[in-house]
Amino acid sequence: MTNDCLGVVLAGGFSSRMGQDKAKLAYKNSDMLSFSKQLLKDSGLNKVVVSGDLHQVQDIIKNAGPVGGIYSVIQQYRPKAILVMPVDLPLMEVSALTQLRFKGELSNKACFFEGHNIPLYLPNNGYLELFLSQAFKNISSTSNKNPLTKNHKTGPSMRALLSHVPHLSITPEKSTLLFNTNTPAQWQQVKTMGQSDNSRLAEKNSAGLTLNK
Numbered sequence: 001m002t003n004d005c006l007g008v009v010l011a012g013g014f015s016s017r018m019g020q021d022k023a024k025l026a027y028k029n030s031d032m033l034s035f036s037k038q039l040l041k042d043s044g045l046n047k048v049v050v051s052g053d054l055h056q057v058q059d060i061i062k063n064a065g066p067v068g069g070i071y072s073v074i075q076q077y078r079p080k081a082i083l084v085m086p087v088d089l090p091l092m093e094v095s096a097l098t099q100l101r102f103k104g105e106l107s108n109k110a111c112f113f114e115g116h117n118i119p120l121y122l123p124n125n126g127y128l129e130l131f132l133s134q135a136f137k138n139i140s141s142t143s144n145k146n147p148l149t150k151n152h153k154t155g156p157s158m159r160a161l162l163s164h165v166p167h168l169s170i171t172p173e174k175s176t177l178l179f180n181t182n183t184p185a186q187w188q189q190v191k192t193m194g195q196s197d198n199s200r201l202a203e204k205n206s207a208g209l210t211l212n213k
Contacts, residue, residue, distance in 0.1 A: 009085060044101070065154075083121050083122075086180065088181045110165050111167065118158060135156045
């Protein structure tokens with residue numbers, strides 16, 4: 001694999017259902033933004049950027065959703081490819097992202113997990129350039145001066161993007177990897193999972209100590 005792929009964390013959502021910024025949720029002695037960035041770095045990427053108005057890559061088109069964030073990153077960095085993940089996947093693992101990128105680079109196609117459009121490996125090629133130019137050409141620049149309401153998205157969907165580029169989907173090793181946290185109840189569920197895992201690990205260690213006596 002090459003090092004021409006740029007890691008992208010999408011953190012430009014409003015987190016309205018969560019009631020607080022998902023990027024700042026405390027997780028594993030840090031927060032979800034730091035956790036997500038580290039996952040991408042550990043998957044072998046030299047550079048990771050964060051998309052969102054409160055971060056380093058601000059939206060060119062306001063309220064344009066994930067595709068708008070991707071468009072802004074492509075325009076600013078012109079990478080050969082990007083590996084994109086949202087900021088709300090606390091159970092995602094490095095091995096899964098590495099597999100996604102590996103499959104995408106070998107096929108030179110957009111690559112994602114079955115039933116989920118993101119995380120996504122996305123080559124920056126003519127197909128993508130054509131789609132983005134057509135998708136955003138009719139969006140008036142006045143939308144940036146007079147942004148629409150938070151719940152009104154101006155950009156195309158991820159499904160529309162993927163329908164215009166060569167792509168393939170792969171099956172994740174564990175379905176829990178793609179469990180996203182949009183609400184306090186879902187976040188609490190993740191924390192409960194973590195507590196259960198820690199309890200099982202403690203029991204296993206305790207059993208091992210007993211056997212060694």
